[in-house]
Amino acid sequence: MKRLLPTSTAGSLPKPSWLAQPETLWSPWKLQDQELIEGKQDALRLALHEQQLADIDIVSDGEQTRQHFVTTFIEHLDGVDFEKRETVRIRNRYDASVPTVVGAVARQKPVFVEDAKFLRKQTDRPIKWALPGPMTMIDTLYDNHYKSREKLAWEFAKILNQEAKELEAAGVDIIQFDEPAFNVFFDEVNEWGIATLERAIEGLKCETAVHICYGYGIKANTDWKKTLGSEWRQYEEAFPKLQTSNIDIISLECHNSHVPMDLLELIRGKKVMVGAIDVANHAIETPEEVANTLRKALQFVDAENLYPSTNCGMAPLPRHVARGKLNALSAGAEIVRREILGK
Numbered sequence: 001m002k003r004l005l006p007t008s009t010a011g012s013l014p015k016p017s018w019l020a021q022p023e024t025l026w027s028p029w030k031l032q033d034q035e036l037i038e039g040k041q042d043a044l045r046l047a048l049h050e051q052q053l054a055d056i057d058i059v060s061d062g063e064q065t066r067q068h069f070v071t072t073f074i075e076h077l078d079g080v081d082f083e084k085r086e087t088v089r090i091r092n093r094y095d096a097s098v099p100t101v102v103g104a105v106a107r108q109k110p111v112f113v114e115d116a117k118f119l120r121k122q123t124d125r126p127i128k129w130a131l132p133g134p135m136t137m138i139d140t141l142y143d144n145h146y147k148s149r150e151k152l153a154w155e156f157a158k159i160l161n162q163e164a165k166e167l168e169a170a171g172v173d174i175i176q177f178d179e180p181a182f183n184v185f186f187d188e189v190n191e192w193g194i195a196t197l198e199r200a201i202e203g204l205k206c207e208t209a210v211h212i213c214y215g216y217g218i219k220a221n222t223d224w225k226k227t228l229g230s231e232w233r234q235y236e237e238a239f240p241k242l243q244t245s246n247i248d249i250i251s252l253e254c255h256n257s258h259v260p261m262d263l264l265e266l267i268r269g270k271k272v273m274v275g276a277i278d279v280a281n282h283a284i285e286t287p288e289e290v291a292n293t294l295r296k297a298l299q300f301v302d303a304e305n306l307y308p309s310t311n312c313g314m315a316p317l318p319r320h321v322a323r324g325k326l327n328a329l330s331a332g333a334e335i336v337r338r339e340i341l342g343k
């Protein structure tokens, strides 16, 4: 029988220092060629081991084989020139030098499928695999070909669907699309953002999730959060349409955020991965703090639909902090599980 309140992470975990510079996004690899391939696999094994030691129910690769959650996927596609860079504003928040779309985008071969097969072989637990969502992908590129955000998003949705179908065939149980851009471009989310996401999951039989957060704990994001006021109501914009979408699971940032919990009422009926771990600070939550966040969510999410999780990926954190937070997540979920079953 499936355990009540199954735990998982939003996705990434810190990489070992022999593989990449710790506590850094877009950290360069320290190995090359065959050594890099083996190093990534070893890191994946370690990330899995740490999740299993912490008794995380739905495990992932910890994103050990990718440098970044968006760019690594795009690097494998045709039509994007990584040498030709332009400065654009990402999520209306910070300027970054990004690659240019110079022709039709296409996927010649699978991107993560071999990695997913490798993870599948290492564990009997359900596995979740993260892909970037179409809107977040277009937001990290300069488009000199389609010259339409919507058109490019539909192209990426088709490509993501190809990848997702092969991940499903490789034994992935939950395919998650990361869409932090859903918290920024509300009109586009409702006009075509959710529609392109549904295109990306078309025909899948495995479960699907969308992760919508306020970003990694980097300075650009924490500065932005300071401007959002005392109540963060961004989720309110996308929730009504997500509630009626085909997406099974919605993964959210909740702990230490100013998101009013009652917004979760708008997605009643969906499974919700409730972020009960803050990834923007190094303080390890107590199990009781985790339990508190879960109890608040339980007012609006039925127990069988509640999936305790982290607010976002933990890639930029020191390893011992990430490990502590995994343990806190597990212990906090267990407190609430007992409360529910004891009733």
Ligand SMILES: [Zn+2]
Binding pocket: 010, 180, 211, 212, 213, 214, 215, 216, 311, 312, 313
């Ligand atoms: Zn996130």
